[in-house]
Each structure stands twice: as structure tokens, then as C-alpha cells.
Amino acid sequence: MNKHFLVFDMAMFLLFAAILASFLCSLYFFHRRTRCINPLLRDYFILGMLPPVLFNLWRIHDFITEILKLRGGTGEFKGPWFTKMNYLITCDSLNVQHMLCKTKNLFGERLGLCSNEDGGCCYSEEVLFQSVGRSCSNSNTFHCSSHEERIAHKTWRLWVLQRTVVHRNELFCHLCSLNVQHTLCKNFDNYVKGHDFRDIFEPFGDGFVTADYETWKYIRTLLHSLMKQPRLKAFVDQTVQKKILTSLLPILDHAQQLGRVVDLQDVLLRFTFDNIFLTTVGHDPKCLSIDFPVVAVGKAFRVSEKSIFYRHTVPKTVWKFQRWLQIGQEKKMTEACRTIDEFIYSFIESKREELGKCTEDEMNEAPSDLLTALMTEHGGREHDDKFVRDFAFNFLVAGRGSMASALTWFFWLLIKHPIVEAKILEEIRDNFKANEKKNDDCGHGFDEEYHNLHDQEQYLKVSGKVLGMEEVKKLVYLHAALCESLRLFPPLPIQRKQAVKADTLPSGHRVNANTMIMLSFYAMGRCEEIWGKDCLEFKPERWISEKGEIVNVASYKFIAFNAGPRTCLGKESSLLQMKMLTAAMFWKYRFQVVEGHVVSPSRSFGLSMKNGLKVRIMKRELCQSYNSRKSKQRKKKGDKNIYKVAAAILRKYCFKVVEGHVATPTHSIVLLMKNGLKARIMKRDV
Numbered sequence: 220m221n222k223h224f225l226v227f228d229m230a231m232f233l234l235f236a237a238i239l240a241s242f243l244c245s246l247y248f249f250h251r252r253t254r255c256i257n258p259l260l261r262d263y264f265i266l267g268m269l270p271p272v273l274f275n276l277w278r279i280h281d282f283i284t285e286i287l288k289l290r291g292g293t294g295e296f297k298g299p300w301f302t303k304m305n306y307l308i309t310c311d312s313l314n315v316q317h318m319l320c321k322t323k324n325l326f327g328e329r330l331g332l333c334s335n336e337d338g339g340c341c342y343s344e345e346v347l348f349q350s351v352g353r354s355c356s357n358s359n360t361f362h363c364s365s366h367e368e369r370i371a372h373k374t375w376r377l378w379v380l381q382r383t384v385v386h387r388n389e390l391f392c393h394l395c396s397l398n399v400q401h402t403l404c405k406n407f408d409n410y411v412k413g414h415d416f417r418d419i420f421e422p423f424g425d426g427f428v429t430a431d432y433e434t435w436k437y438i439r440t441l442l443h444s445l446m447k448q449p450r451l452k453a454f455v456d457q458t459v460q461k462k463i464l465t466s467l468l469p470i471l472d473h474a475q476q477l478g479r480v481v482d483l484q485d486v487l488l489r490f491t492f493d494n495i496f497l498t499t500v501g502h503d504p505k506c507l508s509i510d511f512p513v514v515a516v517g518k519a520f521r522v523s524e525k526s527i528f529y530r531h532t533v534p535k536t537v538w539k540f541q542r543w544l545q546i547g548q549e550k551k552m553t554e555a556c557r558t559i560d561e562f563i564y565s566f567i568e569s570k571r572e573e574l575g576k577c578t579e580d581e582m583n584e585a586p587s588d589l590l591t592a593l594m595t596e597h598g599g600r601e602h603d604d605k606f607v608r609d610f611a612f613n614f615l616v617a618g619r620g621s622m623a624s625a626l627t628w629f630f631w632l633l634i635k636h637p638i639v640e641a642k643i644l645e646e647i648r649d650n651f652k653a654n655e656k657k658n659d660d661c662g663h664g665f666d667e668e669y670h671n672l673h674d675q676e677q678y679l680k681v682s683g684k685v686l687g688m689e690e691v692k693k694l695v696y697l698h699a700a701l702c703e704s705l706r707l708f709p710p711l712p713i714q715r716k717q718a719v720k721a722d723t724l725p726s727g728h729r730v731n732a733n734t735m736i737m738l739s740f741y742a743m744g745r746c747e748e749i750w751g752k753d754c755l756e757f758k759p760e761r762w763i764s765e766k767g768e769i770v771n772v773a774s775y776k777f778i779a780f781n782a783g784p785r786t787c788l789g790k791e792s793s794l795l796q797m798k799m800l801t802a803a804m805f806w807k808y809r810f811q812v813v814e815g816h817v818v819s820p821s822r823s824f825g826l827s828m829k830n831g832l833k834v835r836i837m838k839r840e841l842c843q844s845y846n847s848r849k850s851k852q853r854k855k856k857g858d859k860n861i862y863k864v865a866a867a868i869l870r871k872y873c874f875k876v877v878e879g880h881v882a883t884p885t886h887s888i889v890l891l892m893k894n895g896l897k898a899r900i901m902k903r904d905v
């Protein structure tokens with residue numbers, strides 16, 4: 220009898236516990252749902268919004284772009300329960316400007332009152348006041364005293380009501396009090412990398428990637444002064460030219476002669492790796508060699524990047540526990556960091572030794588890599604080894620993957636768009652013509668020299684090795700094509716920020732202190748509001764003004780290099796380097812993606828290609844006819860004749876292109892039609 224009672228009691232207790240647990244779960248579920256005002260996805264029981272993300276992980280950036288478009292550019296993601304994997308995700312350019320820049324023009328621009336400038340400081344109360352018919356003599360505050368101002372207020376209010384999803388009143392109150400300066404400025408300081416970011420990006424130490432506040436300001440100022448040194452710029456220019464000529468072109472030549480399939484992404488990664496190492500520590504790890512060696516430190520960098528991505532996909536407690544036990548990806552991370560540290564510290568030691576023996580004058584003439592420049596600053600005594608290690612590590616990562624990734628996507632787009640490729644070649648050729656003219660003027664007879672060589676590589680060598688940084692500055696169309704590629708495929712597709720204090724974004728979304736925010740740079744590059752209806756098309760022309768100059772797009776819209784005070788410091792240099800590389804490679808070779816090769820983004824923090832970019836390499840046919848002075852003269856005479864002949868033919872005949880005939884351009888320097896132009900000829904009646 221007692222036993223029966225015990226079983227009954229147990230059953231009742233379990234039933235009660237189950238009811239209580241399900242009640243608490245429902246309560247929590249309900250609470251989560253009510254707190255999530257702008258969900259991006261359906262919030263599942265316990266799993267949160269994770270299931271659809273896992274389902275679409277293979278196309279995660281496109282998936283985020285699609286859902287952000289559906290939700291008006293901003294929304295909340297809630298991870299599984301109690302994992303703290305909650306984010307506000309946005310691709311709204313005004314939100315991005317609000318967070319990244321010391322911005323002032325948030326509202327004015329939407330009202331069409333401000334011009335579209337970069338990085339803050341273009342909001343002008345003056346413009347606002349003038350637009351309502353009163354010129355502004357002072358002031359940051361805005362009182363509703365006159366009729367015109369009340370009209371302006373009304374416009375603001377209308378816009379705010381249209382735009383704001385939540386907290387309308389609060390935002391409107393901000394505007395009503397209109398202490399504009401206070402509300403809209405200095406947001407940059409409110410959105411930091413934060414301690415969670417530093418935890419995940421632990422191998423970066425206290426470098427510029429993870430630093431905030433004063434530490435970041437100090438490193439940024441230091442980096443800025445080092446990177447703008449003419450010595451370093453000249454060193455980078457020479458290093459890239461030499462590396463292209465002595466490693467890259469011979470390796471491509473070798474692969475072309477053997478008819479080998481080459482993974483262009485791998486080649487570019489190796490190139491940028493050697494290049495950034497040379498720039499940073501003055502040593503060439505020779506990753507880009509004919510036998511494609513496995514270089515331990517290169518592998519270690521790849522592993523550490525993979526591990527950082529892994530830390531983004533699991534709750535903090537899980538990877539921390541794994542790290543404590545030293546198992547799985549965390550074990551690999553520890554080993555990789557050890558390899559990298561040994562490598563960097565050995566350089567620091569040998570550099571300190573070398574520099575210790577140098578006199579002041581010799582120090583000034585020492586090779587101009589970044590580490591030497593840093594260590595010779597104030598006699599090099601200011602920074603300890605840990606500081607130099609973090610500095611070097613951050614710089615190596617910042618300059619390595621991003622350029623290789625940008626170039627891989629760019630080359631793939633060029634292969635897919637032969638007309639753009641042909642235009643780039645045409646521009647390079649025109650640039651050579653400019654060289655030719657310059658040489659003619661000096662009386663060097665360079666033109667003749669070229670025609671004796673009959674070989675492009677020789678031509679490149681004679682005309683100043685490969686094109687240098689100064690020369691590629693002239694290539695406007697190539698610049699436009701690169702920007703267009705970076706818009707569609709930003710090497711860093713996501714940026715992470717953490718709010719320090721509560722705030723309201725221009726989109727009206729409320730941000731609490733410590734809210735994690737993801738800025739989707741990838742989605743921003745494909746945003747119709749910024750780029751128009753044809754935002755998914757690869758159109759370099761959108762970057763070129765009627766005057767033939769590059770259109771200046773605000774960096775909080777063209778976001779690949781980040782915006783505001785944390786804008787990429789390597790932007791200008793990396794664009795020039797990429798132009799040098801593209802000019803050298805595409806001038807000499809054409810590339811064909813291997814049949815059946817699938818191009819898709821990898822699951823990593825940077826936007827690389829999952830399967831690489833497998834191509835066959837072919838030598839480009841040389842077209843000389845344009846370059847000779849004689850042919851130029853012939854061409855001038857010919858031009859007049861051509862019009863006469865064309866007019867005579869068209870007067871007599873009309874032409875109809877054969878049905879199904881495909882008109883595609885050739886892969887040669889001159890834009891011809893690959894399949895010719897097949898047409899039926901009819902006599903004109905008149």
C-alpha cells in the first residue's frame with residue numbers, strides 16, 4: 220500500500236514539475252517573443268531562429284541579404300535559448316553611418332536637405348534653416364518659434380513617423396528638443412568592438428583590430444604616421460613589382476606551358492601572403508613557388524581564421540570549455556597561435572639585434588619594412604615585444620586575406636564579363652600609348668624598340684617592368700571595375716559592433732547597452748536603395764562620371780573598406796596593388812574557368828571561394844596594329860575611307876543577323892566578334 224502511495228506521489232511530483240517547466244518555458248517563450256519587436260525570422264521553441272540559418276548556411280550572405288530586404292533593412296536575430304547569441308542585424312546605410320562615423324547628417328539627408336558626403340560632418344543646420352527660408356547665424360538648437368520652422372518640424376515629424384517602427388515618441392521627442400548636435404553626433408564612440416569581440420578574436424591581442432578607445436586611437440595614429448612614410452610606400456611599390464615579375468608571371472607561364480589547371484585563389488593567397496610578409500617584416504616566406512609548398516606559418520594563419528569563425532557559430536561557454544580541455548578546433552587554434560608567435564617573436568628578436576648594432580644614420584637607411592619603421596621610431600625603445608607582436612599579427616591578417624579574396628572575385632567577374640575585360644585591356648593599351656608618346660617626345664624611339672621586340676612581356680619590362688603605382692593611377696576604368704567587384708563581394712562581408720549605451724538608430728530600432736550589432740556589408744552592396752534596380756549587375760560604368768572621372772561614393776554606402784574613423788588604412792595602397800596585379804596578369808594571359816567548377820562562397824569570416832577558382836591559362840594573342848606610328852597614320856587616312864565605304868554598302872544593301880547567331884567578344888586585346896557576324900544580305904528597294 221505504502222509502495223503504491225510512493226509511486227503515486229512520485230508521479231504527481233513529476234507531473235507537477237513537467238507542468239511547471241512547460242509553464243515557465245511558455246512564459247519565457249512569450250517574453251522573448253514580446254521583447255523581439257522586429258524579428259528577422261521565425262523564433263522556434265528552444266532553438267530560436269537558428270534552424271533556418273543552419274539550413275541556409277551554405278549561402279549565408281545571400282540569405283541575410285534576402286531577409287533584410289524583406290524586413291526593410293534591419294531586424295533582430297535571436298539564437299537558441301540562454302546562449303546569448305542575439306544580434307541586431309542591419310544593412311541600412313543610415314544606421315551604418317550612425318554607428319561608424321562621427322555623423323551629423325542622418326536626418327537631413329533623408330529629407331533631401333544635405334548633400335551626400337562622406338564620414339560625417341556634412342549635416343548642416345544651415346542647409347536645414349535655409350531650406351525653410353531662414354538663414355542660420357548660429358546654432359545647434361532649433362526652436363519652434365517661426366512659421367517656417369514649424370513647417371520644417373512638420374516635415375521632420377512626417378518623415379520620422381514614416382520611418383520609425385518603434386519608439387516613435389521618444390525619437391520624436393529627441394527631434395522636438397532638437398539639440399541636434401547632442402543627439403546625432405559622436406555615435407562612433409558609442410559603438411565599439413567590445414569585450415566579447417576581444418574574447419573571440421583573442422589571437423589579435425591588443426592590436427588595432429580589437430582595440431577600442433584610447434588604445435585604438437594611439438595605434439591608429441602610429442600606424443597612420445608609419446604608413447604614410449614615402450620610404451614605406453616606395454618599398455611596397457618595388458616589392459609588388461618584383462614579386463609579380465620574378466614569381467607570379469613565371470609560375471603562370473609554367474602552368475600555361477604544361478596546360479595545368481591552376482587554383483587562382485590559391486595563387487593569389489600565396490602572392491598576397493608573401494607580399495604582406497615582405498612589407499611587414501622584410502622577409503619573403505616564398506609561399507608562391509613553382510612547387511606550391513606548404514608553409515607552416517601560412518597554414519597556421521588559415522587555421523586561426525577558421526577557429527575564429529567557429530567561435531562565432533557556437534555559444535561562448537562551449538568554445539571556452541573546449542579551450543580549457545584543449546580539444547577540437549580550440550586545440551588547433553592553440554597550436555596555430557604558437558607557430559605564429561614563434562615566427563613573429565623570432566623576427567622581433569633578430570631585428571632588435573640588427574638594429575642594436577646600427578648607428579643612427581644606418582637606422583635611417585635600414586630596409587623600410589613596417590616592423591623596422593616601428594622599431595626605429597624613437598629609437599625603438601618605446602614598445603615592448605608583446606606590443607610589436609600584436610602590431611605585426613594584426614597587420615599581417617588585415618593585409619593578407621582581404622586582397623586575395625577581392626582579387627579572386629574580381630577575376631571571376633572579369634572572366635564572366637569579357638566586354639569589361641576587353642575594355643580594361645584597351646585602357647592599359649592606351650596607357651602604354653601614353654608611355655610611347657612620352658618616349659617619343661624624349662626622342663628615345665621607344666616605339667621602334669617595341670616593334671623589334673614583338674613580345675608583350677619584353678614590352679612590359681622595357682616600359683618600366685610591370686606597371687608601377689604611379690602608372691596604374693591612370694587606369695580609371697580598371698579602378699571602376701575593381702570598386703564594382705568590391706561592392707558585390709566585399710572581402711569582409713560582416714562587421715560586428717557592440718553598443719556601450721542605449722540608443723535609437725535612424726531606422727527607429729532601439730538598441731540597449733551591450734546589444735550586439737551585425738552590419739552586413741554584403742547586403743549593403745546589393746541594396747536597391749543605394750545602388751538602384753540594377754544593383755545585382757556587374758556594371759563598372761556606374762562608377763564613372765560623364766567627365767570620365769571616378770564617381771565619389773560615400774564610404775558608408777560603398778562600405779567594403781569600412782567607414783568613418785576606422786576606415787581601412789590600406790585602402791589606397793591595396794587598390795593600386797590590385798590594379799598592378801590585374802594589369803600584369805590580364806595583359807599577358809586570359810583565363811578560362813574549368814568546366815563544371817562550382818563557384819560558391821566559403822563558410823568563413825572572410826568572403827573567399829569554397830572550392831577556389833580553378834582555371835586554365837592561355838597566352839593572349841598579341842595585337843600590334845594599333846601601336847605603330849605608321850599604322851596610326853594609316854588609320855587616320857583609313858577612318859575617312861571607312862565611312863565612305865560603309866555609306867556606299869548601306870545605300871545598296873541591308874543586313875539581317877542570322878537567327879540564333881550568338882555575338883560574343885573575343886578574348887583578344889582588340890574587341891572582335893568571336894563567332895563573326897553571320898548575316899543575310901538583301902538588296903534595298905530604294
Ligand code: HEM
Pocket residue numbers: 427428439442617618619621622625709710711714778779780781784785786787788789790792793
Ligand atoms: C581589398 C583589400 C582590403 C579591404 C577590402 C579591406 C577592408 C578593411 C575593413 C573592412 C576594415 C575594418 C575592419 C574592422 O574595423 O573590423 C579594415 C581595416 C584596416 N585595414 Fe584594410 N582592407 C584591405 C586591405 C588592406 C591592406 C592591404 C592593408 C595594409 C597594408 C590594410 C590595413 C588595414 C588597417 C591597418 C585597418 C585598421 C583600421 C582601424 O581599425 O583603425 N587593409 N580594412
